[in-house]
Amino acid sequence: MDFLHTGPFSFPVQDTYHHKNQWTKRWAAFRRWIGPGWRKRNGQEVNQGSSELQLGVSGDVREAGSSQELKIYIPFESAELCVTQIAEDMKAMKKRHLQTVQELEENFHITAREAQEWIMQKVRSHYQNKLNTLRTFLDLYQDTVEKKKADWEKKVAELTAQNKQLLEEQSAERRRWKEETLQWQKEKSKMLDLFSSRLDVLHCHQASTLQELQMARQEIGQVQEILTVSSSQEQQEAAEEEEGSDNKEQTVACSVSDQPLEGANARLEGLKESLYQKEREISELLEAERSPIPPVPQPHCSILLPTVITKAHEICSAVAESRALLNQMIEDNQVALAEARDKLRLHLQSTKDESNDKEKTPNQEGSDESSLSFLQETLREHEVCQIALDCIKSGESPVMNDYEMSEMEDILRQETLPTTQRSVKGVGQQLLLLQDQLKREKEERKKIIENYTSERAMRKKYYNMVEEMKGKIRVFCRIRPVNRSEATQGGAVVVEKLDDYSITVEAARGPREFQFDKVFSARASQEELFQDVNRLMQSVIDGYNVCIFAYGQTGSGKTFTMVGDKDQKNPGIMPRSFNAIFDIMRENSSKFDFKVSAYMLELYNDRLQDLFVSQAGEAHSQTQSHGPTKRVEIKRNRKGVVFAQGAETKEASSAQELYALFQQACANRHISATRMNVESSRSHLIVGIMVESRNLTNGSVNTGKLSLVDLAGSERAAKTGAKDHQLKEANSINKSLSALGDVISALSAELPHVPYRNSKLTQVMQDSLGGNAKTLMIVNISPSEYNIDETLTSLIYATRVKAITNNAQRNVDSKEIAQLKEVIMKLKSGQTVEEMDV
Numbered sequence: 001m002d003f004l005h006t007g008p009f010s011f012p013v014q015d016t017y018h019h020k021n022q023w024t025k026r027w028a029a030f031r032r033w034i035g036p037g038w039r040k041r042n043g044q045e046v047n048q049g050s051s052e053l054q055l056g057v058s059g060d061v062r063e064a065g066s067s068q069e070l071k072i073y074i075p076f077e078s079a080e081l082c083v084t085q086i087a088e089d090m091k092a093m094k095k096r097h098l099q100t101v102q103e104l105e106e107n108f109h110i111t112a113r114e115a116q117e118w119i120m121q122k123v124r125s126h127y128q129n130k131l132n133t134l135r136t137f138l139d140l141y142q143d144t145v146e147k148k149k150a151d152w153e154k155k156v157a158e159l160t161a162q163n164k165q166l167l168e169e170q171s172a173e174r175r176r177w178k179e180e181t182l183q184w185q186k187e188k189s190k191m192l193d194l195f196s197s198r199l200d201v202l203h204c205h206q207a208s209t210l211q212e213l214q215m216a217r218q219e220i221g222q223v224q225e226i227l228t229v230s231s232s233q234e235q236q237e238a239a240e241e242e243e244g245s246d247n248k249e250q251t252v253a254c255s256v257s258d259q260p261l262e263g264a265n266a267r268l269e270g271l272k273e274s275l276y277q278k279e280r281e282i283s284e285l286l287e288a289e290r291s292p293i294p295p296v297p298q299p300h301c302s303i304l305l306p307t308v309i310t311k312a313h314e315i316c317s318a319v320a321e322s323r324a325l326l327n328q329m330i331e332d333n334q335v336a337l338a339e340a341r342d343k344l345r346l347h348l349q350s351t352k353d354e355s356n357d358k359e360k361t362p363n364q365e366g367s368d369e370s371s372l373s374f375l376q377e378t379l380r381e382h383e384v385c386q387i388a389l390d391c392i393k394s395g396e397s398p399v400m401n402d403y404e405m406s407e408m409e410d411i412l413r414q415e416t417l418p419t420t421q422r423s424v425k426g427v428g429q430q431l432l433l434l435q436d437q438l439k440r441e442k443e444e445r446k447k448i449i450e451n452y453t454s455e456r457a458m459r460k461k462y463y464n465m466v467e468e469m470k471g472k473i474r475v476f477c478r479i480r481p482v483n484r485s486e487a488t489q490g491g492a493v494v495v496e497k498l499d500d501y502s503i504t505v506e507a508a509r510g511p512r513e514f515q516f517d518k519v520f521s522a523r524a525s526q527e528e529l530f531q532d533v534n535r536l537m538q539s540v541i542d543g544y545n546v547c548i549f550a551y552g553q554t555g556s557g558k559t560f561t562m563v564g565d566k567d568q569k570n571p572g573i574m575p576r577s578f579n580a581i582f583d584i585m586r587e588n589s590s591k592f593d594f595k596v597s598a599y600m601l602e603l604y605n606d607r608l609q610d611l612f613v614s615q616a617g618e619a620h621s622q623t624q625s626h627g628p629t630k631r632v633e634i635k636r637n638r639k640g641v642v643f644a645q646g647a648e649t650k651e652a653s654s655a656q657e658l659y660a661l662f663q664q665a666c667a668n669r670h671i672s673a674t675r676m677n678v679e680s681s682r683s684h685l686i687v688g689i690m691v692e693s694r695n696l697t698n699g700s701v702n703t704g705k706l707s708l709v710d711l712a713g714s715e716r717a718a719k720t721g722a723k724d725h726q727l728k729e730a731n732s733i734n735k736s737l738s739a740l741g742d743v744i745s746a747l748s749a750e751l752p753h754v755p756y757r758n759s760k761l762t763q764v765m766q767d768s769l770g771g772n773a774k775t776l777m778i779v780n781i782s783p784s785e786y787n788i789d790e791t792l793t794s795l796i797y798a799t800r801v802k803a804i805t806n807n808a809q810r811n812v813d814s815k816e817i818a819q820l821k822e823v824i825m826k827l828k829s830g831q832t833v834e835e836m837d838v
C-alpha cells in the first residue's frame with residue numbers, strides 16, 4: 001500500500017470510487033480543521049494549488065500536475081485512520097497546549113503577586129525607614145523640647161528666686177526704713193520732751209526770778225520809803241536846827257545822818273543791777289522760748305546738744321527744785337528701765353519656750369513680733385532718757401561718732417523746725433526722693449512681673465505642646481457675658497479669669513481655682529477664640545481626625561461658640577473653619593489635589609437624623625409609602641474612625657458651597673425656646689467634614705476628618721420650665737450627656753471598660769474621646785451666681801477630660817493602596833473596573 005507523506009502523518013491511500021465524495025468531504029473538513037497552521041510541517045510546504053491530493057476517476061492514486069509530479073493514491077481506510085489519529089493527536093496537543101496556557105497563566109499570576117508583594121514590601125520598608133527617620137526626628141525634637149523646657153524651667157526658677165530675693169530685699173529695706181524712721185521719730189520726740197522739760201525748768205526759773213524781782217521791787221519800795229522818811233526827818237531836823245543850833249553841830253548831825261543813806265544807796269544800786277540782770281535773763285529766756293533754736297544759721301547738733309545739756313545742767317545746779325526734780329526723774333527712769341529690761345527678758349524667754357513646744361500660726365507670729373518690737377522700743381526709750389538725764393546731771397555731752405552726729409543733725413534739720421522754710425524744703429525733698437525710689441521700685445517690680453508672666457506663658461505654651469504631642473485632649477474654657485435674665489435675677493458675678501490659663505469660682509465653701517489650656521473671658525471675641533483653634537485645620541489637611549466640641553449647661557454659649565449668632569455678624573468656629581480649610585487648600589493647590597465632602601447629622605431624642613434630608617421630605621416620603629427613610633447608623637472602620645452609614649455625604653468645591661450645605665442642615669435642626677434660652681438647641685449637632693488630599697508628586701493620599709459637635713445643653717426642668725415634649729427632649733439630652741460623663745469618667749480614671757455603647761452620642765464621639773483624633777473641648781460657662789452649681793459641674797467634667805489621652809494618627813495611604821481602595825469602592829458600588837485601574 002502506498003502512503004501519502006504529509007508532515008508527521010501518513011495517509012493510507014484507497015481507490016474506491018464510491019468513497020470519493022465522502023472522502024472529499026472529510027478531506028475538506030480535515031483541511032478546515034487543520035487550518036492554515038498545518039501548511040508547514042517538517043519544513044515542507046503543502047501547496048493547495050500544486051500539491052493538492054486528488055482522487056483519480058479510475059480509483060487509482062496518481063500524482064496531479066506535471067509529468068514529474070507524483071500522484072499518490074491513499075486507501076480510504078488508511079486515510080480515515082490517519083485522520084482519526086491526527087484528530088486524536090491534535091486533541092492531545094490541544095490539551096497539552098491548554099495545560100501549558102493554564103500553567104503559564106498561573107505562573108503569571110504568581111509572578112504578578114510576587115511582584116506586587118515585593119513592591120508592597122519595598123513600599124513598607126521605605127515607609128518604615130521614613131517612620132524611623134521621623135521617629136528619630138521626633139525623639140530629637142522631644143529632646144530639644146525637653147532641654148528647652150528644662151532651660152526655661154531653670155530660667156523661670158532663677159527669675160522666681162531673683163524676684164523673691166528682690167521682694168525680700170525690698171521688704172527688708174522698707175522695714176529698715178520704717179524702723180529707722182520710727183527710731184528717729186522717737187528720738188525726735190525725746191529731744192522735744194527734753195526741750196519741753198528744759199522749758200518747764202526755765203519757766204520755773206522764770207517764775208522764781210519774777211518772784212525775786214518782786215521781792216527786790218518790794219525791797220526797793222521799802223528802801224524808798226525809808227529814804228522818804230529819812231528825808232522828811234532831815235527836813236524836820238533842819239527846820240528845828242535853823243531855830244536854835246550853831247553851824248558846827250549842824251555839820252556833825254549832817255555827817256551822822258549821811259552814813260545809813262550811803263549804804264542804802266549802794267544796796268539800791270546793787271539791787272537795780274541784779275534787777276537789770278534778771279530782766280535781761282528773762283528777756284533772753286522769753287526770746288529763747290519764742291524761737292527755741294535760731295532758724296538761720298541752723299545750729300549743728302554737735303553745738304546744740306552740748307549747749308542744751310550745759311544750760312540744763314546750769315539750771316539744775318542753780319535751782320534747787322530743778323535739781324531735786326532731775327534726781328527724781330533719774331530715779332523714776334532707772335526703775336522704769338529695769339522694769340523694761342525684765343519685761344523684754346521674760347518675753348524672749350517665753351517666746352523661746354513656746355517655739356520649742358509647738359508650731360505657731362502666722363497670726364501668732366505677727367502678734368509676737370509686734371509685742372517684741374514694742375518692748376524693745378520702750379527699753380530703748382528709757383535708755384535714751386537715762387543717757388540724757390545723766391548728761392544733764394553731769395553736764396557732759398554724750399559721746400557720738402560722726403555718723404550718728406550727722407544723722408542727728410539731719411533729723412534736727414528736717415524735723416525739729418517744721419515751721420522754717422528749710423525744713424519744709426527738706427521734708428519735701430525727702431518725700432520726692434522717696435516717691436522717686438518708690439516709682440523706680442514699682443517699675444522694677446512691674447518689669448519682673450512682666451518677665452515672670454511672659455516666662456510663665458512661654459512655659460505653658462511648651463507644656464501645652466508637649467501635652468499635645470502626648471495626645472492629651474485640649475480643653476478651653478469660655479465665660480459668657482452676663483445675660484439680661486441673670487442681670488434681672490440680680491445674681492452676682494462669681495467667675496473670674498485669673499490669667500490666660502486659670503479661673504476662680506467663688507463657691508459657697510470658698511473660692512475654687514481651675515486650670516485649662518486657655519481661658520477666654522466674656523470680652524473675648526469669636527476671632528480671638530478661632531486664632532487658637534485655627535492650627536487644627538492644618539491637621540485636618542495633613543490627614544488627622546480632628547474633633548472640636550462645645551460642652552456646657554443650656555444657654556451657656558455653646559451654639560454661639562460653634563455656630564455664631566443668628567445673623568452671622570459674629571460667626572462661630574464652624575463657618576470659620578470652612579473658610580480656613582479652603583484657604584489652606586488654595587495655598588497648597590500646586591502640590592495637592594483636594595476633595596471635600598461633608599455629612600451633617602443631629603441626634604434628636606436618641607435618634608440619628610440626616611440633616612441633608614428635611615423632616616418634611618422624610619414625612620412626605622413615608623406617607624407616600626416610598627418605604628422607610630434610610631436609617632443612619634454609626635460604624636467604625638478598621639482604624640477605629642467613626643463614620644455615619646446611611647447618611648448622605650455631599651461634596652463641596654468652595655467654602656461658600658459648604659456653608660450653603662451647612663445652612664441647609666441648620667434649617668432642619670430642632671430648636672425651640674425655653675425659659676433659659678430663646679433659641680435652645682434640642683438636639684446634638686454633628687458636622688463631619690472629610691478632606692482628601694492627593695499628593696501630586698508621589699500619589700499618596702491623606703484623608704482627614706473634622707468633626708464639629710454642638711452638644712445640646714444639660715438642663716434642669718425646673719429652671720427651663722420644660723413640659724410635655726420639651727421634657728422628653730430634656731430627658732433624652734440629659735441621658736446622653738450623662739452617658740458622655742460616664743465615658744469621660746472611665747477614660748480619665750483609665751478604667752479597663754469604657755461604656756461607649758450606652759448612648760448614640762458616645763458612639764459618635766468614640767474616636768474623639770480616647771480614640772485616634774486630635775480633640776479640643778470648649779467648656780462654656782455662665783459667670784452668674786444663679787448658675788453656680790451647673791458651672792462647677794461643667795468645670796469639674798472639663799478638668800477630667802483634660803486627663804484623657806488620645807492616640808492621633810495620620811490617615812495616609814500610598815498611591816498603590818489608594819488605588820486599590822478606589823477599586824474596592826468601585827466594586828462595592830457595582831461599577832465596572834478597568835484593567836488600567838488595577
Ligand SMILES: Nc1ncnc2c1ncn2[C@@H]1O[C@H](COP(=O)(O)OP(=O)(O)OP(=O)(O)O)[C@@H](O)[C@H]1O
Nearest residue numbers: 480553554555556557558559560677680681712713
Ligand atoms: N460669648 C458670648 N458673647 C455674646 N453673647 C453670647 C456669648 N455666648 C452666648 N451668648 C448669647 O447667649 C445666648 C445663649 O447662647 P447659646 O444659644 O449659644 O447657648 P447654648 O449653650 O447653645 O444653649 P442651648 O444648650 O440651650 O442650646 C445667645 O443669645 C447668645 O447670643
